[in-house]
Amino acid sequence: MAKSRPELLRGNAIIGQSGGPTAVINQSLVGVVEGLRGHKAVGKIFGSLHGVRGMVSDQSIELQKVPQARLNRIANTPSSALGSSRDKPDPAYCQRIMAHCAKYDIRYFFYIGGNDSSDTCRIVDELAKQAGHAMRCFHVPKTIDNDLMSNDHTPGYASAAKFVAQAFIGDDLDNRALPGIKINVIMGRHAGFLTAASLLARRRKNDGPHLIYVPEVAFNLEKFLADVERIYTDLGRCVIAVSEGIHHSDGTPMLEKLSAAMDKGGLDKDAHGNVQLSGTGALGDYLAEAIKKSMARHQKKVRIRADTLGYLQRSFAGCTSPVDAKEARASGKAAAKAALAGSLGGSMTIQRVGNSPYKVAYKLVPLTDVAAKTRHMDPKFLVGDNDIAESFRKYLAPLVGDLPEVDSFV
Amino acid sequence: MAKSRPELLRGNAIIGQSGGPTAVINQSLVGVVEGLRGHKAVGKIFGSLHGVRGMVSDQSIELQKVPQARLNRIANTPSSALGSSRDKPDPAYCQRIMAHCAKYDIRYFFYIGGNDSSDTCRIVDELAKQAGHAMRCFHVPKTIDNDLMSNDHTPGYASAAKFVAQAFIGDDLDNRALPGIKINVIMGRHAGFLTAASLLARRRKNDGPHLIYVPEVAFNLEKFLADVERIYTDLGRCVIAVSEGIHHSDGTPMLEKLSAAMDKGGLDKDAHGNVQLSGTGALGDYLAEAIKKSMARHQKKVRIRADTLGYLQRSFAGCTSPVDAKEARASGKAAAKAALAGSLGGSMTIQRVGNSPYKVAYKLVPLTDVAAKTRHMDPKFLVGDNDIAESFRKYLAPLVGDLPEVDSFV
Numbered sequence A, B: 001m002a003k004s005r006p007e008l009l010r011g012n013a014i015i016g017q018s019g020g021p022t023a024v025i026n027q028s029l030v031g032v033v034e035g036l037r038g039h040k041a042v043g044k045i046f047g048s049l050h051g052v053r054g055m056v057s058d059q060s061i062e063l064q065k066v067p068q069a070r071l072n073r074i075a076n077t078p079s080s081a082l083g084s085s086r087d088k089p090d091p092a093y094c095q096r097i098m099a100h101c102a103k104y105d106i107r108y109f110f111y112i113g114g115n116d117s118s119d120t121c122r123i124v125d126e127l128a129k130q131a132g133h134a135m136r137c138f139h140v141p142k143t144i145d146n147d148l149m150s151n152d153h154t155p156g157y158a159s160a161a162k163f164v165a166q167a168f169i170g171d172d173l174d175n176r177a178l179p180g181i182k183i184n185v186i187m188g189r190h191a192g193f194l195t196a197a198s199l200l201a202r203r204r205k206n207d208g209p210h211l212i213y214v215p216e217v218a219f220n221l222e223k224f225l226a227d228v229e230r231i232y233t234d235l236g237r238c239v240i241a242v243s244e245g246i247h248h249s250d251g252t253p254m255l256e257k258l259s260a261a262m263d264k265g266g267l268d269k270d271a272h273g274n275v276q277l278s279g280t281g282a283l284g285d286y287l288a289e290a291i292k293k294s295m296a297r298h299q300k301k302v303r304i305r306a307d308t309l310g311y312l313q314r315s316f317a318g319c320t321s322p323v324d325a326k327e328a329r330a331s332g333k334a335a336a337k338a339a340l341a342g343s344l345g346g347s348m349t350i351q352r353v354g355n356s357p358y359k360v361a362y363k364l365v366p367l368t369d370v371a372a373k374t375r376h377m378d379p380k381f382l383v384g385d386n387d388i389a390e391s392f393r394k395y396l397a398p399l400v401g402d403l404p405e406v407d408s409f410v
Helices: A025-036 A068-075 A091-103 A115-131 A157-177 A193-201 A221-235 A254-261 A282-297 A322-340 A391-400 B025-036 B068-075 B091-103 B115-131 B157-177 B193-201 B221-235 B254-261 B282-297 B322-340 B391-400
Strands: A011-017 A042-048 A060-062 A106-113 A136-141 A181-186 A211-213 A238-243 A304-308 A345-355 A358-365 B011-017 B042-048 B060-062 B106-113 B136-141 B181-186 B211-213 B238-243 B304-308 B345-355 B358-365
Touching: A011 A025, A025 A042, A025 A068, A025 A106, A025 A136, A025 A322, A091 A106, A091 A115, A106 A115, A106 A322, A115 A136, A115 A345, A136 A322, A157 A181, A157 A193, A157 A238, A157 A322, A157 A391, A181 A193, A181 A282, A193 A211, A193 A238, A193 A391, A211 A221, A221 A238, A221 A282, A238 A282, A254 A282, A282 A304, A282 B282, A304 B304, A322 A345, A322 A358, A322 A391, B011 B025, B025 B042, B025 B068, B025 B106, B025 B136, B025 B322, B091 B106, B091 B115, B106 B115, B106 B322, B115 B136, B115 B345, B136 B322, B157 B181, B157 B193, B157 B238, B157 B322, B157 B391, B181 B193, B181 B282, B193 B211, B193 B238, B193 B391, B211 B221, B221 B238, B221 B282, B238 B282, B254 B282, B282 B304, B322 B345, B322 B358, B322 B391
Parallel strands: A011 A042, A011 A106, A106 A136, A136 A345, A181 A238, A181 A304, A211 A238, B011 B042, B011 B106, B106 B136, B136 B345, B181 B238, B181 B304, B211 B238
Antiparallel strands: A042 A060, A345 A358, B042 B060, B345 B358
């Protein structure tokens, strides 16, 4: 039985980008523009600058006028070309968003972002309904954390995963050349997907990372120190992947715990009371110091270093997964096409429909399925408290694509 | 008038890699092998594992047996395929090196490395002369620091420079999207060449880095804080490139100075009494903290983040300059060819003989010209205490090659 179709709204569209940038978020932006452009129902396609902030401050550009050559260049540029925002709309802020939509006759709202952004999208959707302003709201996923519900994976993740894998491939060779203990801290407050991507660097015998710590499993410092020493004794070296979000069994982030234990304090907290995890080398330094002390107790003089991969993971120019770029563009286009097919709104998720050959489908789900929720790694991918299962490679490899072939005599 | 040629020695050769790895040091290794292989004067071509340590511990492999396909794979692999070492040979150590050379009838010694390695090469050369062991010693330059005397530039530098440029291109876009103050700390204890490479990311109006600090100029914290605040007031954001080797006017590294001032202490020192600069996020964190305090005094709440690019700069798999790779291979081959042409030894430097088109020549210079000396940036490239001259772009761009084209609406 055919469903009755709601009337196709006529008016303008607006697109915003929100949260942390990724290497392919501009592909999604351009995908939405390409999907909308030229359709008779859509007049102007606004680009709101710095997320919804552009709507409350009346700062936007007209994307339908941008030549295709520039759109292609934008699509291939990392980071958010419209600018981003971490604003959390309160009721007064929301009123101004709605006033903007009314003023500019906006009937289609596209928000490209992670779980916070999908929640903003949901709030705007509800607000429009309350205000009686006919508008369809679409969320286009983006996050290097890969932590959105109802998705097989999210645009932005695979490119960051590729960066992490290439970093570990090189750094493990560096550690083979000059053996010692090396810690690399990887982004991810609650989900370990990006840290787990370091597994892709492990291809030959004794390749690192030899230990992988994700936020899904409680971190025990004594166990960690014993594991590092065991690997070091075995191989004469040890490469460790640590998520910035690792936490104590009581739920406190280890960065906070170690900072207090080492009497250093003074960490920044954000508006939500979260300790700042990125943009500091502190966690890696604390762990390196703890290993140094522990090894010294055993009279071992060992070369111990820590790197924090930092913002390069999401912004490095020139390390994009082709599959990721293609899917990010397709997600944006699919959201636009859904809107123009009369859909009432939703989040445009990616579903895997086959592994050999790898194939995905784009599926619109209700905003409430995704909004403000966090997906964690499936327990089947977690091995004890310090490793990731080989089956995760099968999940991730098709998304990342080819990695550099390497070889060494040591 | 023709010079009388010394007799071409017949025997075996040995190759070692030393110091910090680079993305192209294996190209030089393979270049030496390709240059020597098949010549009637040379029997075996040993690869000494972990620098000269492989000679004192009798650990080497026979490189003449390695198939070309594997050599090519090795050449394209970052880091030192033979392993590396930071050992400083003392007299007893030197005796064991000579014993190894005598035992294995080694007549050609090739050492691929930086200034410390060229000094080791010089010592081995003197030692052989003293011992009456006929052997020719060749140094093949490698260093991401680009700080070898008598060279226009050194293999390894351009690939690391490319990594730094791509990091800043992406990170500056990230900072445009989510404005704030961002510090990126770059490797280089005494020379600022790698930090100065961040200049390549500055291509459009207001592109970062907006401030660049190198070890060649004394660092003044008060001036730094004032400069950062000025840029931030102007642009609403500020991206800063800082060399890990920046130091106070009294010569003390700023990391040591700030560590003491903030009463944190506890930094590692190496055997030479140098404070450990790499493998810690401390300098970036101290500078971020100092900016935070300074801005708070002016009642400004600003997003301040610091990343330390770390070992990725020299080891990242998949970010190599094609010119660098080609020149590294050619340097190794040129050293081998010089040896087989009867040269008595030396360091195989790169000289630029043209800029349009870019062209280089390989020239053997005495080991003592390079050994244990440090080249600094030409003062003509330094602008005040916080910037690099545009003329440096002309010097660097041909070495790095194409960089990603980017575009943004903000």
